[in-house]
Amino acid sequence: MNIPEFSVLLIEDERDIRRFVRQALESNGCQVREAGTMAQGLSDATAHKPQLVILDLGLPDGDGVDFVQRLRSWSNIPILVLSARSTERDKIAVLDAGADDYLTKPFSVGELLARVRASLRRSRSGNMLESPLVNFGNVGVDLARHTVTKDQQPVRLTAIEFKLLSVLLANAGRVMTHRQLLRDVWGASHIESTHYLRIYVAHLRQKLEDDPTQPTHFLTEIGIGYRFQP
Amino acid sequence: MYQLKTLYSSRWTQHLFAILSCTFTTIVTQPLRELVDLANIVMLFLLTVVIVAVWLGRKPAITASLFSIALFDFFFVPPLFSFSVNDAQYLITFAVMLMVALIIGHLTIGLRQNAIEASQREQQTRALYLLAQRLAGAVTVEQAILEVQKFVSIHQQLGLRVLIPAPNEVLVTPAGIQAALSATEMLVACSVFSSNQAIELADESPATLVLPLSGVMRPRGVMLVNAELDMLHQQRALMEAVASLLATALDRLHFVDVAEQNRMQIQAERLRSSILAALSHDVRTPLTVLYGLADTLTLPQQNFPESARETACAIRDQAIRLNNMVNNLLDMARLHAGQVQLRKEWQPIEEVIGASIKLSGADLQCHAVKVHLADGLPLVEFDAVLLERVFCNLLENAAKYSPPNTDIELSVSSDGTEAVITVCNAGEGFPKDKLMQVFEPFERGNAKSNVRGAGMGLAICRAVVEAHGGKIAASNPAGGGACIRFTLPLGEPPDIEPEKEGEA
Numbered sequence: 197m198n199i200p201e202f203s204v205l206l207i208e209d210e211r212d213i214r215r216f217v218r219q220a221l222e223s224n225g226c227q228v229r230e231a232g233t234m235a236q237g238l239s240d241a242t243a244h245k246p247q248l249v250i251l252d253l254g255l256p257d258g259d260g261v262d263f264v265q266r267l268r269s270w271s272n273i274p275i276l277v278l279s280a281r282s283t284e285r286d287k288i289a290v291l292d293a294g295a296d297d298y299l300t301k302p303f304s305v306g307e308l309l310a311r312v313r314a315s316l317r318r319s320r321s322g323n324m325l326e327s328p329l330v331n332f333g334n335v336g337v338d339l340a341r342h343t344v345t346k347d348q349q350p351v352r353l354t355a356i357e358f359k360l361l362s363v364l365l366a367n368a369g370r371v372m373t374h375r376q377l378l379r380d381v382w383g384a385s386h387i388e389s390t391h392y393l394r395i396y397v398a399h400l401r402q403k404l405e406d407d408p409t410q411p412t413h414f415l416t417e418i419g420i421g422y423r424f425q426p
Numbered sequence: 427m428y429q430l431k432t433l434y435s436s437r438w439t440q441h442l443f444a445i446l447s448c449t450f451t452t453i454v455t456q457p458l459r460e461l462v463d464l465a466n467i468v469m470l471f472l473l474t475v476v477i478v479a480v481w482l483g484r485k486p487a488i489t490a491s492l493f494s495i496a497l498f499d500f501f502f503v504p505p506l507f508s509f510s511v512n513d514a515q516y517l518i519t520f521a522v523m524l525m526v527a528l529i530i531g532h533l534t535i536g537l538r539q540n541a542i543e544a545s546q547r548e549q550q551t552r553a554l555y556l557l558a559q560r561l562a563g564a565v566t567v568e569q570a571i572l573e574v575q576k577f578v579s580i581h582q583q584l585g586l587r588v589l590i591p592a593p594n595e596v597l598v599t600p601a602g603i604q605a606a607l608s609a610t611e612m613l614v615a616c617s618v619f620s621s622n623q624a625i626e627l628a629d630e631s632p633a634t635l636v637l638p639l640s641g642v643m644r645p646r647g648v649m650l651v652n653a654e655l656d657m658l659h660q661q662r663a664l665m666e667a668v669a670s671l672l673a674t675a676l677d678r679l680h681f682v683d684v685a686e687q688n689r690m691q692i693q694a695e696r697l698r699s700s701i702l703a704a705l706s707h708d709v710r711t712p713l714t715v716l717y718g719l720a721d722t723l724t725l726p727q728q729n730f731p732e733s734a735r736e737t738a739c740a741i742r743d744q745a746i747r748l749n750n751m752v753n754n755l756l757d758m759a760r761l762h763a764g765q766v767q768l769r770k771e772w773q774p775i776e777e778v779i780g781a782s783i784k785l786s787g788a789d790l791q792c793h794a795v796k797v798h799l800a801d802g803l804p805l806v807e808f809d810a811v812l813l814e815r816v817f818c819n820l821l822e823n824a825a826k827y828s829p830p831n832t833d834i835e836l837s838v839s840s841d842g843t844e845a846v847i848t849v850c851n852a853g854e855g856f857p858k859d860k861l862m863q864v865f866e867p868f869e870r871g872n873a874k875s876n877v878r879g880a881g882m883g884l885a886i887c888r889a890v891v892e893a894h895g896g897k898i899a900a901s902n903p904a905g906g907g908a909c910i911r912f913t914l915p916l917g918e919p920p921d922i923e924p925e926k927e928g929e930a
Contacts, residue, residue: 210711210714210715212715212718212719213711213714213715213718215719216715216718216719216721216722217718219722220718220722220725223725223727254707280706280707280710284811301710301711301713301714302710302713302714302716302717302718302745302746302749303714303717303718304717304718304721304742305718305721305722305725306721354925355925356925390771390772390773391771391772391773391805391919391920391922392922394772394773394774394777394805395774395805395922397777398774398776398777401780407797408776408780409776409779409780409783409797409799410780410783410784410795410797411780415781415784416777416778416780416781417781418778418781418785418810418811418814419769419810419811419814
């Protein structure tokens, strides 16, 4: 499955990582431009306006959050972040700043391509759902009429549960941090009440997942947030 | 000057001087007898007595006054050259002379005593100041104690010993300093050390004064001073001052030591964390490259023969294993160094279980995980990232040590005070004699087993569970298999305002 002609800016200081990422993307039909430093990456992003930016968080010359904020000041280009493990705090910071997704090193080429495709899909649709009718698994959601069915049986959701579901659906495939979800669903004054969010996600799983203990759609990104996987 | 002083110091020569002075006055005044009134002559004798009193003290002054009376009577009071007195009023003169001599002598002595004491005090103060200066320069406990011993032996001819507590709180003589103690002295020293109150051993000869060296936070040792009892009483204030100086010096040395230790510890800590940071970055980068390149080779687009693809797969799998091992080692190092700050949050435990099962997907290919949750489990406060490590390690272990296509049972219940989590497999179970050791780092249930692993997993589990205030144990249930059971304390979860139920 080829990714249609698509330009990617890869900002990574390690030459060999650039090599295999480039190889994987090019063999799937992407155009890849490489940058070894954050400064060069920022100027390349301005000059060439790629359709996706892949950014390594461990660059020696800069701070990922700063990069994302500066890019976001004029562009909605999807940003996929590459990061080491045990740096949850950094990941949350760049995601909150506006990065779309992250991959933990080491990552497989398959994972990388899947994330790139998902980003592409989202940027094509402009983060808007194409239709008010969304189906995933055996669940059907009508966002316009506020109805949800599972196995053709209606499911009752509370107002907050439905709001949370619609935010997750609108950001399908994307990592949403606790902060972002709390802000979008409960409002800015509730961004510290993560236990509310966790409980409502648990409700959604109980009502919509086949096995709530091993969810396949409402996925937990431990320490960071949630991702809805259609 | 010095010789003169010793001359004066002999009692008889003092009296001789007194007599000579009076004789000299008599000789000088003899020619004036006709010219001057007797009352003025008395004045000259009184002057002599005063001079003797000032110069030589009370007893020579009494001698001088008695002798002056005798000479005055003999040579000046009529009848001349006889001790008989014509006029009884001269008896008053004699009495006054004697009284004046006594009073002046007494006052003089007081003054002299004060002067001597003042100069002694001044000397002591200067000596103490010097001692304080030397103690301030001391860099070891031994040096400080030697300074004090030197001071005491030079200035006071007293015996002085010092005991300081060893790390195990037993009083010992510091290394390199000679001091023998009797059993009684040792007992008393211990009691002074624990009570921080001075004790005097007056029964023995020489007597011993045992003083505590009271530091700011705690006693720093004991000082024993030997001398004759009255000497000891005389010098007690000085010895107390010396003890407090020494205690201050020992305090200072102690805190210097503590500061130095802290500095070293901070340096070691800094080194360790920079090594950890370097390792986690420098090892992971080549691993990422290795894994990514090998993974690229396994992609179907690369038209490689099957054997080459298998080789690439093997390289990729080894790289990911190496990565897991590095992760475990780094986690272990961080947990052991106490560097991990728990980011505890209230959350449902099933969430981290679900995420862990998904993350361990590759290891669980041949096993189904059956999750049993008790009804109404409360929220638990824990660090989700660390607990995910625990579950991943437990699931990975459970899969590794059980035959393919058997289930792994994961159950969670609550007994009101703690959440109890068990992970069981259908494997052979742990060796019976190693149920405790399996949680030690680098320990594996069966050393000869062909299952691969460095034996870090369970050690990390224990470190994380214990950091959360829980307990972890391994067991072999009667029905077969192996179980790990751990607990997490339940607290008071935050209130959740119920949402008004209604159709959305």
